[in-house]
Amino acid sequence: MSDAIDIRRVVKRYGTFTALHGVSLTIRDNEFFTLLGPSGCGKTTLLRMIAGFEDVTQGEILLFGQNIAGLEPDRRPVNTVFQNYALFPHMSVLDNVAFGLKMKGMAAETRRARAGKMLEMVHLSAFADRLPAQLSGGQQQRVALARALAPEPRVLLLDEPLSALDLKLRQAMRVELKQLQEDTGITFIFVTHDQEEALTMSDRIAVMSAGHVQQIGSAREIYEAPVNRFVADFIGETNLLEVDIVSVAAGTARVTLPGGHPLTCPSATDSLGKHALSIRPERLSLVAEGGDLDVTVERVVYLGTDLQLLTRLQGGMEMHVRIQNSARVTVPKVGDRVGLRIEEGAARLLAD
Amino acid sequence: MKGVRHYPGFLAITILCLVVLYAPLLVIMAYSFNGSTSITTWGGFSLHWYVDVFTGAEAARFGQAAWNSLTIAIIAATASTAIATAAAVAMIRGGTFRGKRATFALINMPLMVPEIVTAVATLIFFAMIGLTTGYLTILIAHITFCIPFAYLPIAARLQGIEGHYEQAARDLYASRWQAFRLILLPLMAPGVVSGYLLAFIISLDDFIITNFVKGAGMETLPTAIFGSVKQGIKPNIMAISTLMLVVSILFVTLSYLINRKGRRAP
Numbered sequence: 001m002s003d004a005i006d007i008r009r010v011v012k013r014y015g016t017f018t019a020l021h022g023v024s025l026t027i028r029d030n031e032f033f034t035l036l037g038p039s040g041c042g043k044t045t046l047l048r049m050i051a052g053f054e055d056v057t058q059g060e061i062l063l064f065g066q067n068i069a070g071l072e073p074d075r076r077p078v079n080t081v082f083q084n085y086a087l088f089p090h091m092s093v094l095d096n097v098a099f100g101l102k103m104k105g106m107a108a109e110t111r112r113a114r115a116g117k118m119l120e121m122v123h124l125s126a127f128a129d130r131l132p133a134q135l136s137g138g139q140q141q142r143v144a145l146a147r148a149l150a151p152e153p154r155v156l157l158l159d160e161p162l163s164a165l166d167l168k169l170r171q172a173m174r175v176e177l178k179q180l181q182e183d184t185g186i187t188f189i190f191v192t193h194d195q196e197e198a199l200t201m202s203d204r205i206a207v208m209s210a211g212h213v214q215q216i217g218s219a220r221e222i223y224e225a226p227v228n229r230f231v232a233d234f235i236g237e238t239n240l241l242e243v244d245i246v247s248v249a250a251g252t253a254r255v256t257l258p259g260g261h262p263l264t265c266p267s268a269t270d271s272l273g274k275h276a277l278s279i280r281p282e283r284l285s286l287v288a289e290g291g292d293l294d295v296t297v298e299r300v301v302y303l304g305t306d307l308q309l310l311t312r313l314q315g316g317m318e319m320h321v322r323i324q325n326s327a328r329v330t331v332p333k334v335g336d337r338v339g340l341r342i343e344e345g346a347a348r349l350l351a352d
Numbered sequence: 353m354k355g356v357r358h359y360p361g362f363l364a365i366t367i368l369c370l371v372v373l374y375a376p377l378l379v380i381m382a383y384s385f386n387g388s389t390s391i392t393t394w395g396g397f398s399l400h401w402y403v404d405v406f407t408g409a410e411a412a413r414f415g416q417a418a419w420n421s422l423t424i425a426i427i428a429a430t431a432s433t434a435i436a437t438a439a440a441v442a443m444i445r446g447g448t449f450r451g452k453r454a455t456f457a458l459i460n461m462p463l464m465v466p467e468i469v470t471a472v473a474t475l476i477f478f479a480m481i482g483l484t485t486g487y488l489t490i491l492i493a494h495i496t497f498c499i500p501f502a503y504l505p506i507a508a509r510l511q512g513i514e515g516h517y518e519q520a521a522r523d524l525y526a527s528r529w530q531a532f533r534l535i536l537l538p539l540m541a542p543g544v545v546s547g548y549l550l551a552f553i554i555s556l557d558d559f560i561i562t563n564f565v566k567g568a569g570m571e572t573l574p575t576a577i578f579g580s581v582k583q584g585i586k587p588n589i590m591a592i593s594t595l596m597l598v599v600s601i602l603f604v605t606l607s608y609l610i611n612r613k614g615r616r617a618p
Contacts, residue, residue, distance in 0.1 A: 074523075088520070090538045103521075103524055
């Protein structure tokens with residue numbers, strides 16, 4: 001597989017503030033790639049640099065092998081879906097979608113036909129003659145998508161495009177976006193702060209924080225094998241325990257859990273001493289005896305499909321447990337002392 | 353909370369203000385339809401003085417002056433609006449640059465400088481560079497002092513337009529010029545039209561600066577009216593004044609309506 005985008009040690013400074021500290025990453029062709037991180041992590045800056053709206057302070061950005069750092073936005077074969085859509089308010093929906101084609105010099109008839117096809121693809125053929133202001137948020141979102149895809153860009157950039165939609169629509173659009181990406185075969189670069197969005201759609205995810213890439217990997221890799229505290233904490237919910245590493249060998253480590261039980265688990269580090277152990281709440285189960293951890297139940301929260309238990313270790317650390325809500329489960333009561341078993345291989349030592 | 357109507361003296365002050373502001377205008381408008389040659393006694397309704405404006409002894413003089421005023425106002429409004437539009441785009445879309453505050457002050461300074469000072473200074477300037485006063489000097493002066501008036505509504509409108517539209521256009525392969533012409537200009541059009549109309553009215557009404565830089569024999573409508581009044585007020589002046597007032601009100605209303613319509617659309 002060839003690389004669509006190769007970002008090499010890119011630095012972005014605004015005066016004395018550094019937004020990106022030498023970011024390097026590679027995005028493959030035909031990939032749904034997500035830049036995930038909290039606001040201010042530099043993900044949008046990186047996207048805007050690829051689009052050409054921000055200068056590169058240092059480093060280079062290669063688009064299919066060509067350095068595009070100095071190119072104006074209209075010279076780059078990439079299109080953007082903006083966060084607030086930025087549909088031209090004085091043009092009809094059809095003219096909006098045809099705009100990029102017009103600028104590329106396509107004849108009026110051909111571009112109208114193609115724009116019509118794009119609207120068909122996003123199920124908005126009936127709205128071709130309306131103005132953007134006459135559409136709902138979800139419809140505007142689809143028009144923005146059709147407009148950006150119409151000129152057949154090599155890479156599509158999406159800047160938090162779902163954040164303005166309500167939950168139901170957002171969930172439906174996730175599926176649709178992924179489907180669209182697979183159908184068109186265009187490389188999608190998706191920026192979001194919503195980890196659920198990132199997990200459901202992406203082939204690969206780059207988790208960013210404070211201008212650094214923390215980890216790059218598939219949804220499963222990032223969720224199940226986070227490399228550090230930031231990633232473990234930012235993606236989903238996790239319990240972080242301070243433990244002592246007793247010995248290390250070939251990617252695994254033996255540790256002593258609070259309460260004295262020993263545990264062998266995969267490790268992102270090979271140094272000894274105190275480290276953070278990450279355990280996902282749904283990878284813990286309640287056992288009558290022979291548990292790895294002994295806790296006291298402090299609160300039981302009913303979530304419908306699941307039950308969330310807030311428990312506490314003897315040392316005072318909180319442990320969150322999530323169990324499926326089914327008839328077979330005996331729900332513990334507040335104040336009960338129970339054992340927790342960690343699923344085989346589910347606890348993971350973090351590098352920092 | 354009590355409404356403003358309940359403040360003591362509200363009604364009296366309001367009536368006083370309205371009378372001082374508008375009673376003279378109403379008197380002029382009423383007496384422009386006066387049938388007698390006196391400007392103080394009512395001699396019945398007549399359109400005599402309006403006919404006199406277009407066919408009387410002074411008709412040729414006023415006709416030429418009106419023509420000068422109109423052409424100067426059109427050219428000055430067009431030129432100053434073009435300059436003000438460029439200035440507004442540079443100020444609001446040009447990012448930060450050194451001397452931005454100073455530039456803003458320079459653009460708007462003519463609004464603060466006493467008009468008589470501008471008039472004297474402009475006359476001296478034309479004399480120094482050896483430009484003979486006449487139609488051209490009036491035009492140059494009008495273009496100059498109309499810029500800040502055109503700038504204000506244009507800049508206000510542009511401030512309300514998000515930068516995303518131009519970025520989207522650039523992203524969709526539009527050049528800088530295309531993004532301006534096809535996206536930004538149509539979006540800021542209500543502000544531009546409003547600025548144009550305001551500049552037009554300011555130019556049409558100007559007396560002080562025009563009177564200084566017009567040179568001998570050259571008249572605009574305001575200077576012609578002033579010249580005529582110096583020899584005693586005749587009712588035909590009231591008719592001309594009323595006509596000018598109607599044109600002014602028409603343009604200001606138009607400017608207001610266009611601006612409001614633009615603000616309601618995105």
